[in-house]
Amino acid sequence: MLIDVLKTHFNGVSSVEIIDTELATSLYGKTTFSEPVTVHAALQVKEKSIIPTIIKLANSQSWQLYPVSSCKNWGYGSVNNVDECGSRIVLDLSPMNRIYPVSKELGILTVEPGVTQQILADYLEKQDWQFMTPVTGAGPNCSILSNALERGYGITPYTDHFSAVTSLKAYLPNPDLCESEYISATSSLDTSGVDFVDKTFKWGVGPYIEGLFTQSNFGIVTEATIRLAPKPKGFCAFYIQCFDESKFGQLVLLIREVMRSLEGIVGSINLMDKRRLIAMVADNPQGPGVHAVMNAQQVISLGNKNHLPEWMVVGSIYGEPEIVRSAKKIVSRLCKGLGKLIFSDGIAIKAGTFLSNLVPVGPLKNVRSQLQSLQEGIDIMQGKPNQVALPLAYWRNPYKKADKSKALLPDQDACGLLWYAPLIPMEPEAMANFVEFVRKTTPKYGIEPLITFTNLRYDCVDSTVPIVFNLKDPDALQAAHACLDELVEIGLRKGYVPYRLNVEQQRKLLAGQISEELSGKLKMAFDPNNVLAPGRYSSRY
Numbered sequence: 001m002l003i004d005v006l007k008t009h010f011n012g013v014s015s016v017e018i019i020d021t022e023l024a025t026s027l028y029g030k031t032t033f034s035e036p037v038t039v040h041a042a043l044q045v046k047e048k049s050i051i052p053t054i055i056k057l058a059n060s061q062s063w064q065l066y067p068v069s070s071c072k073n074w075g076y077g078s079v080n081n082v083d084e085c086g087s088r089i090v091l092d093l094s095p096m097n098r099i100y101p102v103s104k105e106l107g108i109l110t111v112e113p114g115v116t117q118q119i120l121a122d123y124l125e126k127q128d129w130q131f132m133t134p135v136t137g138a139g140p141n142c143s144i145l146s147n148a149l150e151r152g153y154g155i156t157p158y159t160d161h162f163s164a165v166t167s168l169k170a171y172l173p174n175p176d177l178c179e180s181e182y183i184s185a186t187s188s189l190d191t192s193g194v195d196f197v198d199k200t201f202k203w204g205v206g207p208y209i210e211g212l213f214t215q216s217n218f219g220i221v222t223e224a225t226i227r228l229a230p231k232p233k234g235f236c237a238f239y240i241q242c243f244d245e246s247k248f249g250q251l252v253l254l255i256r257e258v259m260r261s262l263e264g265i266v267g268s269i270n271l272m273d274k275r276r277l278i279a280m281v282a283d284n285p286q287g288p289g290v291h292a293v294m295n296a297q298q299v300i301s302l303g304n305k306n307h308l309p310e311w312m313v314v315g316s317i318y319g320e321p322e323i324v325r326s327a328k329k330i331v332s333r334l335c336k337g338l339g340k341l342i343f344s345d346g347i348a349i350k351a352g353t354f355l356s357n358l359v360p361v362g363p364l365k366n367v368r369s370q371l372q373s374l375q376e377g378i379d380i381m382q383g384k385p386n387q388v389a390l391p392l393a394y395w396r397n398p399y400k401k402a403d404k405s406k407a408l409l410p411d412q413d414a415c416g417l418l419w420y421a422p423l424i425p426m427e428p429e430a431m432a433n434f435v436e437f438v439r440k441t442t443p444k445y446g447i448e449p450l451i452t453f454t455n456l457r458y459d460c461v462d463s464t465v466p467i468v469f470n471l472k473d474p475d476a477l478q479a480a481h482a483c484l485d486e487l488v489e490i491g492l493r494k495g496y497v498p499y500r501l502n503v504e505q506q507r508k509l510l511a512g513q514i515s516e517e518l519s520g521k522l523k524m525a526f527d528p529n530n531v532l533a534p535g536r537y538s539s540r541y
């Protein structure tokens, strides 16, 4: 029935492709934390001019439209499984993948929703732009625009991806306002088509509306202009291996001091614990499908075999070569007595790479794969997208091993993954308490406590704790959700507030708060019939 209606309106229309229920569910309904969500249909949009027609139909037919850009929101989800009446239709904007240069000299360009990290990286390379792609761990096939809308972050110098968005355009779901695209007031009188001021000045005039399109269901965003970080003339990654657990607090202070004194020169800094490092370099010793954490002996022996520390700091320095040299001296001074410091341009890594390439067998085989991962990590820091982080999602997948020679798609490969991503004060005691909380909580549910902290600034730190499980095991699935519920619920009481939530947590956490009341009223102004992604970012709208 729905498909017939869609065919009546869109058959033969070149700007849109209809996808039927079975294929739509298979392409867009799979998640890393649930049974597939039934998607009644999908519309693949090739030209934005068709969007007002779709919005009007959705309003008159009570359809629910779920806009996605690359639909790879692994661990968080994009399509809601709520029992709203009406058909669930995914609006896939990935075929819209054009890039419009604004200033090659200043590194500003406009991307459509389907522009992925790889498409942008290829464009910059081909057109010889001296700027970096804002990459994330989610890899080459993920959209730049939707990551910014989710307020995601990466490790290149402009870490906060929505901060780097200087302007955007969108269609509003309100049937009375959907005919023309929303553009900011700075742009509306410019008839030249260049819109330079609008595209470079983030705030425009009047209320800042663009922010309302992030982590929300207020509009269908058709383009975003972003400011890229320049490729630095000098670059160096640094690694601090701390083998002494009792020095955790000192490490925290070191990172805080580096972030504060080298702000703008040091990008974000990652701090990972030993279990997290093991999950990066070794197979799961329990066997992939087993719902149990590694025992202490396994952690010790895998740690020893792979020379892994209790904690590892990974950071990056960008700038003129003289600045990089000076920053390296400061990092060396600050980290004295805390552990082994390695620089990526140092002799140890260069010699290791050379030797392990020469003799890729025996003990050096292990070193080789670690160095390869290290190199991929360095590439990421320099804005070259790759899949280095994705095998983590396969740690408990008994059916599919991560094969990085192909595109890794954790939802299509039935990987079980949820994220616990809270913000914590950047302070030794608070962070130590958080580590203890995670290490006590997740094993109760058979979930490995894998801890990463990412410092975007020196006041707050974001921890991403991946909850990795066997998706096909119903008990493991239930335990994973219960584990996340406890982490979020108890964590909130301890002051750890998630920066981003999955589709289910979003509804639970915000329910009844004044912020939800207000955004509900705003939603009614933007979308009086609640056709755009109902329940995606709140319990009611």
Ligand SMILES: Cc1cc2nc3c(=O)[nH]c(=O)nc-3n(C[C@H](O)[C@H](O)[C@H](O)COP(=O)(O)OP(=O)(O)OC[C@H]3O[C@@H](n4cnc5c(N)ncnc54)[C@H](O)[C@@H]3O)c2cc1C
Binding pocket: 067, 068, 069, 070, 071, 072, 073, 074, 075, 077, 078, 079, 093, 113, 136, 137, 138, 142, 143, 144, 145, 146, 147, 149, 150, 151, 152, 153, 154, 216, 219, 220, 221, 222, 389, 390, 391, 392, 393, 410, 417, 533, 536
């Ligand atoms: C191993 C691993 C590592 C990861 N590392 C990172 C990381 O470093 N940083 C990070 O941020 N994330 C990371 N992720 C999480 C996630 O996969 C990425 O954030 C990914 O970029 C989001 O998916 P997407 O861009 O395809 O989103 P989509 O599914 O396309 O969109 C996400 C949501 O944004 C909204 N949206 C999308 N497009 C539009 C539009 N055009 N108009 C209106 N609303 C829209 C919708 O609400 C949609 O549900 C990681 C995931 C894994 C598995």
